[in-house]
Amino acid sequence: LVSAILTTFELDEISTADEGDAIRRYIINQGMINGEDVVQRGVMFWVYPTGGKGPYEELEEDGSILMHGLLVTIERGALFEGMVKAIMSDLPEGGIGHIHF
Secondary structure, eight states: OHHHHHHHSOOOEEEOHHHHHHHHHHHHHHHTOOTTSBOOSOEEEEEEOTTSOSSEEEOTTTOOEEEEEEEEEEOTTOBOTTHHHHHHHHOOSSEEEEEEO
């Protein structure tokens, strides 16, 4: 399912730069976090390791394609607290994954 979403949707791609600060800012801005730290609008985006090239990376040596990163889905009403830490810890070393809040 994650592979299908990656090939059919245009997702914003956020890196893990600055210890996840870009992720934090994105969730706050796109999810319209209220004063009680609750997400007001559903959010879906792709997180990839800093220095990577998004979800797909073509290797120059042999032309093969690597897929890496984490699909993040957040539903309206989710609590923002702890999200960035969970995303950073669930980011796979190799391959792709999904985390939902």
